[in-house]
Amino acid sequence: MIAVSIKNLGFKYEKSDTWILKDISLDINKGEITVITGGNGSGKTTLLRCIRALIPNVYKGELVGNIRIFNQDLEEMDPLELVKTIGIVFQNPETQLFSSTVEDELVFGAENICLKRDEIHKRLNSILELTGIEHLRHSNPNNLSGGEQQLIAIAAVLMMDPEILLLDEVLSWVDKDNRSKILDILRSLKDKGKTIIMVDHIEENIRFADGILRI
Amino acid sequence: MKPFRELDPRSKIFYVALVSTLAVLLNKLLPLLILLMGSFIILYLCGGNGINTLYRLRKLIFILVGISIIQSIFNNDGKALIQLGNIMILTDYGLFRGLQFLLRLSVIIVSSSILLTSTNRDLTQGLLQLRIPYEIVFMLLISAKFLPLLRDEFKNKALAMELTGIDFKKVSLEKKLTAYKYLLLPVTVNSLLKSKEMAIAMEVRGFRSMDRRTSFRELKLRIFDYLFIFLSVVLGSLFLIFK
Amino acid sequence: MGDDYIQIGDISFLYKKGKTIFDGFSLNLPGDKISVILGDNGSGKTTLTKLIMGILKPLDGNVFIDRKNNRDLSLGEVGKSIGYLFQNPDHQIFGTSVLDQLVWSNNILGEDREYYTEKANNLLNEFGILDLKDRYPFYLSMGEKRMLALASVMMRDIRYLILDEPTSSLDSERVDILIDKLKYLNGKGIGALVITHDFDFAKAIGHRIFHLEDGRIKDETI
Numbered sequence: 001m002i003a004v005s006i007k008n009l010g011f012k013y014e015k016s017d018t019w020i021l022k023d024i025s026l027d028i029n030k031g032e033i034t035v036i037t038g039g040n041g042s043g044k045t046t047l048l049r050c051i052r053a054l055i056p057n058v059y060k061g062e063l064v065g066n067i068r069i070f071n072q073d074l075e076e077m078d079p080l081e082l083v084k085t086i087g088i089v090f091q092n093p094e095t096q097l098f099s100s101t102v103e104d105e106l107v108f109g110a111e112n113i114c115l116k117r118d119e120i121h122k123r124l125n126s127i128l129e130l131t132g133i134e135h136l137r138h139s140n141p142n143n144l145s146g147g148e149q150q151l152i153a154i155a156a157v158l159m160m161d162p163e164i165l166l167l168d169e170v171l172s173w174v175d176k177d178n179r180s181k182i183l184d185i186l187r188s189l190k191d192k193g194k195t196i197i198m199v200d201h202i203e204e205n206i207r208f209a210d211g212i213l214r215i
Numbered sequence: 216m217k218p219f220r221e222l223d224p225r226s227k228i229f230y231v232a233l234v235s236t237l238a239v240l241l242n243k244l245l246p247l248l249i250l251l252m253g254s255f256i257i258l259y260l261c262g263g264n265g266i267n268t269l270y271r272l273r274k275l276i277f278i279l280v281g282i283s284i285i286q287s288i289f290n291n292d293g294k295a296l297i298q299l300g301n302i303m304i305l306t307d308y309g310l311f312r313g314l315q316f317l318l319r320l321s322v323i324i325v326s327s328s329i330l331l332t333s334t335n336r337d338l339t340q341g342l343l344q345l346r347i348p349y350e351i352v353f354m355l356l357i358s359a360k361f362l363p364l365l366r367d368e369f370k371n372k373a374l375a376m377e378l379t380g381i382d383f384k385k386v387s388l389e390k391k392l393t394a395y396k397y398l399l400l401p402v403t404v405n406s407l408l409k410s411k412e413m414a415i416a417m418e419v420r421g422f423r424s425m426d427r428r429t430s431f432r433e434l435k436l437r438i439f440d441y442l443f444i445f446l447s448v449v450l451g452s453l454f455l456i457f458k
Numbered sequence: 459m460g461d462d463y464i465q466i467g468d469i470s471f472l473y474k475k476g477k478t479i480f481d482g483f484s485l486n487l488p489g490d491k492i493s494v495i496l497g498d499n500g501s502g503k504t505t506l507t508k509l510i511m512g513i514l515k516p517l518d519g520n521v522f523i524d525r526k527n528n529r530d531l532s533l534g535e536v537g538k539s540i541g542y543l544f545q546n547p548d549h550q551i552f553g554t555s556v557l558d559q560l561v562w563s564n565n566i567l568g569e570d571r572e573y574y575t576e577k578a579n580n581l582l583n584e585f586g587i588l589d590l591k592d593r594y595p596f597y598l599s600m601g602e603k604r605m606l607a608l609a610s611v612m613m614r615d616i617r618y619l620i621l622d623e624p625t626s627s628l629d630s631e632r633v634d635i636l637i638d639k640l641k642y643l644n645g646k647g648i649g650a651l652v653i654t655h656d657f658d659f660a661k662a663i664g665h666r667i668f669h670l671e672d673g674r675i676k677d678e679t680i
Contacts, residue, residue, distance in 0.1 A: 052419065096416040098356070098413060113424065176655070377537065381566065382534045386567075400552070401548075
């Protein structure tokens with residue numbers, strides 16, 4: 001099954017003259033880990049933004065081409081569907097975490113989509129276990145290392161139980177130990193049938209990918 | 216003391232509203248002083264740092280002096296305490312008004328400090344359960360997180376600037392202003408960019424994707440909360456009756 | 459100069475929350491070599507660099523920079539001899555353009571514009587970011603920002619560098635450039651203290667590698 005189908009995608013940011021993305025077409029299968037790599041300014045982050053519909057909703061510019069998610073036009077998905085289907089984790093944990101405890105951070109998203117208390121409880125416990133941060137449940141995210149913060153950011157997005165997970169250079173601020181933890185988590189997610197698209201420029205992180213797109 | 220430490224944040228919010236209103240309604244200095252002392256006691260019982268607050272209040276002395284003098288000069292009531300020729304610099308009326316203002320402000324500050332004895336999370340939950348729109352509550356929460364970050368940003372950049380060899384004490388005013396411009400611009404731009412990123416992070420986790428939201432936690436008022444609120448109302452009324 | 463440029467003598471330091479980070483800590487860093495301190499988060503690495511620069515003052519003991527007690531030096535004076543690279547380059551980038559970042563302080567002090575602009579352009583070229591010279595710095599990638607921060611401290615005639623986690627967020631290409639630059643600068647007699655948790659990077663550039671754990675040097679690798 002094809003999770004993400006991109007056809008002739010092109011994008012130019014509003015204030016720019018250059019087309020950052022030019023005629024990109026690719027199909028990403030469900031349950032696979034795809035890595036997008038390339039030099040600075042090559043458009044990796046831009047591509048992720050398009051897949052998550054942040055372009056053109058948040059980032060303005062000229063967009064051409066078409067993206068389909070599980071055979072549905074991305075354009076036609078409403079915000080709630082997007083939230084529940086595609087999760088995205090960004091590079092800087094600082095701007096993704098704003099709660100006073102890890103538990104609060106994780107339940108924030110679940111509360112937003114009106115999950116009932118016992119469902120939130122279930123998901124919370126399962127995600128805490130999956131990401132190995134049960135011991136941080138009551139900690140203040142501000143006092144944790146970049147690597148731990150990134151684990152929390154990923155856990156927070158996983159609380160939405162998205163089918164597709166996008167990761168934008170999430171390993172940049174992460175030390176070696178937490179890096180391998182994150183890669184393990186991604187492998188478990190793949191086993192559960194989740195589709196993962198990761199932007200990364202470090203070769204050694206790419207080795208386990210099912211597919212690599214170099215742009 | 217323990218029941219005070221476990222007071223529901225909504226009880227605290229109610230208390231602050233009540234006491235602040237009283238502070239404005241009371242006129243005489245003695246009841247205001249008693250109210251202030253009472254606020255200190257409650258703050259202490261709830262685990263607040265009374266000494267810290269008292270230390271910070273000392274800066275209000277300037278307001279006391281300022282208002283006293285202004286009221287003295289522009290109001291012809293009262294006997295002169297300090298006079299300069301024909302102008303009354305300080306009258307007993309002026310002093311009274313100054314003290315009144317000082318006490319009122321102090322009561323409001325000290326009673327509000329009680330809110331700091333609850334965690335941010337408890338306070339937001341309290342506000343949410345009081346049916347304040349969640350957009351506003353989260354705005355307050357984010358600001359509370361942001362402001363210290365902004366302050367750190369300034370500190371770090373100022374430090375970096377000093378390291379470049381610009382001795383702020385020795386350069387001329389014009390150069391100092393230019394230097395400050397270099398400090399202000401990036402901090403402002405950075406903040407805007409950061410808040411945009413934060414807004415996106417919240418949005419992709421469903422913030423405002425539905426009309427309402429559920430709550431994982433639930434605050435429940437206890438017997439002591441009801442007692443506390445009841446006694447506050449009773450004492451407050453007594454204050455008003457015996458103005 | 460084979461002498462120790464930085465001498466840390468028996469310092470003690472703790473944060474307000476009471477956690478003792480250093481207690482009777484001593485270390486000497488030679489001025490012509492690259493020393494590396496390896497350690498995990500929380501081991502006190504960054505605090506140590508701040509104690510050396512004089513940003514933080516030890517409770518006991520002294521730090522000497524080129525035989526001068528850093529308690530007697532202003533931050534500006536320290537900054538003229540030691541180039542400090544923050545872990546987050548945003549902390550030291552405030553120019554309105556990449557080129558401006560290098561020349562702004564000289565402009566404020568009203569010094570020879572032409573000379574400094576030429577020096578700046580040369581440095582930008584050396585660090586591979588000349589093509590970005592008119593760009594607004596905040597849109598640079600992390601790697602480009604690090605190069606910019608390094609170029610800007612090199613505008614001053616510093617004798618020593620302190621770099622806090624300089625390779626985080628750098629792709630392998632830029633790490634190689636960084637290694638080259640540090641070796642090149644070292645060849646000109648500029649020593650460095652590098653704080654990192656990246657062992658491979660440490661091995662690539664360090665003449666001496668110290669392992670810092672719980673406020674103590676555990677062992678030294680050469």
